[in-house]
Amino acid sequence: xxxxxxxxxxxxxxxxxxxxxxxxxxxxxxxxxxxxxxxxxxxxxxxxxxxxxxxxxxxxxxxxxxxxxxxxxxxxxxxxxxxxxxxxxxxxxxxxxxxxxxxxxxxxxxxxxxxxxxxxxxxxxxxxxxxxxxxxxxxxxxxxxxxxxxxxxxxxxxxxxxxxxxxxxxxxxx
Amino acid sequence: xxxxxxxxxxxxxxxxxxxxxxxxxxxxxxxxxxxxxxxxxxxxxxxxxxxxxxxxxxxxxxxxxxxxxxxxxxxxxxxxxxxxxxxxxxxxxxxxxxxxxxxxxxxxxxxxxxxxxxxxxxxxxxxxxxxxxxxxxxxxxxxxxxxxxxxxxxxxxxxxxxxxxxxxxxxxxxxxxxxxxxxxxxxxxxxxxxxxxxxxxxxxxxxxxxxxxxxxxxxxxxxxxxxxxxxxxxxxxxxxxxxxxxxxxxxxxxxxxxxxxxxxxxxxxxxxxxxxxxxxxxxxxxxxxxxxxxxxxxxxxxxxxxxxxxxxxxxxxxxxxxxxxxxxxxxxxxxxxxxxxxxxxxxxxxxxxxxxxxxxxxxxxxxxxxxxxxxxxxxxxxxxxxxxxxxxxxxxxxxxxxxxxxxxxxxxxxxxxxxxxxxxxxxxxxxxxxxxxxxxxxxxxxxxxxxxxxxxxxxxxxxxxxxxxxxxxxxxxxxxxxxxxxxxxxxxxxxxxxxxxxxxxxxxxxxxxxxxxxxxxxxxxxxxxxx
Numbered sequence: 270x271x272x273x274x275x276x277x278x279x280x281x282x283x284x285x286x287x288x289x290x291x292x293x294x295x296x297x298x299x300x301x302x303x304x305x306x307x308x309x310x311x312x313x314x315x316x317x318x319x320x321x322x323x324x325x326x327x328x329x330x331x332x333x334x335x336x337x338x339x340x341x342x343x344x345x346x347x348x349x350x351x352x353x354x355x356x357x358x359x360x361x362x363x364x365x366x367x368x369x370x371x372x373x374x375x376x377x378x379x380x381x382x383x384x385x386x387x388x389x390x391x392x393x394x395x396x397x398x399x400x401x402x403x404x405x406x407x408x409x410x411x412x413x414x415x416x417x418x419x420x421x422x423x424x425x426x427x428x429x430x431x432x433x434x435x436x437x438x439x440x441x442x443x
Numbered sequence: 444x445x446x447x448x449x450x451x452x453x454x455x456x457x458x459x460x461x462x463x464x465x466x467x468x469x470x471x472x473x474x475x476x477x478x479x480x481x482x483x484x485x486x487x488x489x490x491x492x493x494x495x496x497x498x499x500x501x502x503x504x505x506x507x508x509x510x511x512x513x514x515x516x517x518x519x520x521x522x523x524x525x526x527x528x529x530x531x532x533x534x535x536x537x538x539x540x541x542x543x544x545x546x547x548x549x550x551x552x553x554x555x556x557x558x559x560x561x562x563x564x565x566x567x568x569x570x571x572x573x574x575x576x577x578x579x580x581x582x583x584x585x586x587x588x589x590x591x592x593x594x595x596x597x598x599x600x601x602x603x604x605x606x607x608x609x610x611x612x613x614x615x616x617x618x619x620x621x622x623x624x625x626x627x628x629x630x631x632x633x634x635x636x637x638x639x640x641x642x643x644x645x646x647x648x649x650x651x652x653x654x655x656x657x658x659x660x661x662x663x664x665x666x667x668x669x670x671x672x673x674x675x676x677x678x679x680x681x682x683x684x685x686x687x688x689x690x691x692x693x694x695x696x697x698x699x700x701x702x703x704x705x706x707x708x709x710x711x712x713x714x715x716x717x718x719x720x721x722x723x724x725x726x727x728x729x730x731x732x733x734x735x736x737x738x739x740x741x742x743x744x745x746x747x748x749x750x751x752x753x754x755x756x757x758x759x760x761x762x763x764x765x766x767x768x769x770x771x772x773x774x775x776x777x778x779x780x781x782x783x784x785x786x787x788x789x790x791x792x793x794x795x796x797x798x799x800x801x802x803x804x805x806x807x808x809x810x811x812x813x814x815x816x817x818x819x820x821x822x823x824x825x826x827x828x829x830x831x832x833x834x835x836x837x838x839x840x841x842x843x844x845x846x847x848x849x850x851x852x853x854x855x856x857x858x859x860x861x862x863x864x865x866x867x868x869x870x871x872x873x874x875x876x877x878x879x880x881x882x883x884x885x886x887x888x889x890x891x892x893x894x895x896x897x898x899x900x901x902x903x904x905x906x907x908x909x910x911x912x913x914x915x916x917x918x919x920x921x922x923x924x925x926x927x928x929x930x931x932x933x934x935x936x937x938x939x940x941x942x943x944x945x946x947x948x949x950x951x952x953x954x955x956x957x958x959x960x961x962x963x964x965x966x967x968x969x970x971x972x973x974x
Contacts, residue, residue, distance in 0.1 A: 294948075298944065300940075304937060308933055312495065315926055323509055326509055326513055330513050337519050341523045343527060344523060348530075350536070351533075389505070392502075393493040393495070403482050407483075407944075426954040430955050434962045
């Protein structure tokens with residue numbers, strides 16, 4: 270059986286060596302790997318650019334909201350002024366002032382978030398990086414030693430399989 | 444047992460040399476590699492799990508939400524500003540105002556005129572609020588009755604003339620006078636005059652349009668928006684024309700090619716070759732002139748036409764590849780020649796290389812690529828349409844604001860003459876309405892002025908302001924849409940490629956297959972008594 274293995278390995282080495290599977294796809298893997306890597310870089314750039322746009326927009330919203338609050342405060346204050354200037358009694362004067370004060374204090378206790386929750390999305394560019402790296406490794410093909418090891422192992426497995434089949438055949442024979 | 448091994452070894456050697464090795468080395472057959480499969484499978488799975496398309500969609504959804512939040516914040520700020528302005532007009536405090544004017548009605552006129560100036564620009568001096576009053580209401584009422592009114596008018600005119608009426612020249616000049624010969628004729632003249640007045644209302648449509656034409660051609664805010672609108676409409680027109688022109692050019696050239704092919708469907712003869720060259724040259728010229736992906740606005744229509752032409756060619760040939768070759772089908776069969784022609788059309792091969800037609804999978808990848816390009820260009824064209832829609836809405840909103848300001852201005856003028864007496868001279872509108880010394884008509888006019896000003900801001904100015912921001916958002920949105928379509932196309936193509944790589948990794952001859960085969964051969968040879 271050892272001779273069989275010997276034969277198989279030698280012949281395989283001679284004839285199949287240039288045709289190992291990993292070597293056959295090295296060119297395609299290089300193209301794909303490069304494209305995925307470029308894609309990864311583009312997405313990373315896009316992600317940063319989108320984040321900048323969204324940060325700017327968020328800042329505009331926050332700024333506008335704070336200006337709105339200032340105007341709204343003045344509006345509210347005028348409303349109170351009108352109410353108390355037309356008040357008929359002391360309670361009618363105190364009540365709007367009390368509400369105004371309470372509103373202000375509540376705001377101090379539970380401040381309204383001045384920052385809009387972040388909406389930026391993270392692209393899984395690390396996964397693309399991993400794919401690009403694998404493709405890059407495949408594009409380099411295998412070393413002669415690795416090819417040799419693969420073929421030896423392949424031969425060993427074939428040999429084992431044949432042996433198993435023979436054993437099975439013997440068992441089945443009368 | 445030893446002899447048996449030797450014989451097996453010889454058998455394998457001979458078999459390998461004669462049968463297996465040529466197959467392995469030249470026919471695409473290879474030995475399966477578990478380690479390779481592990482890597483190719485894992486790459487495909489990692490790539491699929493990354494799901495860039497879904498992430499891109501989430502990013503765009505987030506942007507949409509943010510844009511919505513921004514519009515909401517603009518709306519709220521505009522509302523606060525408007526309410527602040529209205530409260531300032533109502534308020535009597537402070538009494539010592541210098542700028543804007545002290546009295547409520549003056550302050551309102553100051554604000555209304557200021558805003559009208561911004562809207563109509565250099566035509567402010569010739570702007571007459573009365574011309575703009577209630578045109579919309581009139582138009583709305585009239586639009587459904589115009590035809591009936593005109594028919595009735597024609598009938599009355601015939602009737603009037605039949606009875607001897609001679610005074611009618613036109614509705615504009617017609618007056619009912621005592622010169623009519625009989626009372627009956629005078630009554631008919633009156634009916635005719637009434638109908639004329641009705642028809643005059645109809646001319647409000649034309650009149651309003653004329654007024655609008657004046658302000659949209661001035662140099663105010665409305666004119667600026669109109670200028671942008673005209674530019675976008677022109678661009679859309681150019682795109683549509685360039686698309687239909689390019690469609691025609693390419694289809695004409697394809698007809699010439701089809702005609703040449705009909706004469707000899709089995710070879711690329713001189714005539715077919717010349718037709719392919721012409722088509723290829725036309726496509727290359729379009730691609731070059733348009734910057735290939737239509738980066739120039741003026742070239743989007745032509746780019747779209749070229750892409751759709753390529754897509755149709757690809758789809759036809761790919762669909763034909765899955766059909767039986769016989770059976771009288773009318774589609775173009777996926778022969779080498781037809782694949783070569785489509786390969787040239789989509790730029791996969793050169794005209795000089797038609798002897799190496801692209802495979803169906805290669806054409807499929809090209810289709811995915813063209814599909815992605817089409818969506819990118821379509822996104823850019825959609826953006827133009829959207830911009831036109833927003834600008835039109837903005838112009839309508841500003842014109843609506845102007846009409847309401849005209850009402851406010853007219854009503855303010857009506858109120859002001861009665862607001863100067865000692866007993867009715869309010870600092871704020873808060874003083875005016877409860878003041879019994881101010882006449883009811885004055886109070887009504889002031890109320891209308893205040894209400895129209897408030898409404899002009901709420902429904903006109905605020906809407907136009909929102910449109911302003913929508914246009915800004917839409918510029919970003921167009922870029923995001925194009926990026927999304929690019930990502931979808933690129934992901935599709937890379938997925939196809941990684942699937943092919945994974946299929947390769949899963950393939951190859953597995954050890955057990957070889958073992959079973961060799962064992963069977965060995966047994967057969969021994970049984971045959973070779974040695």
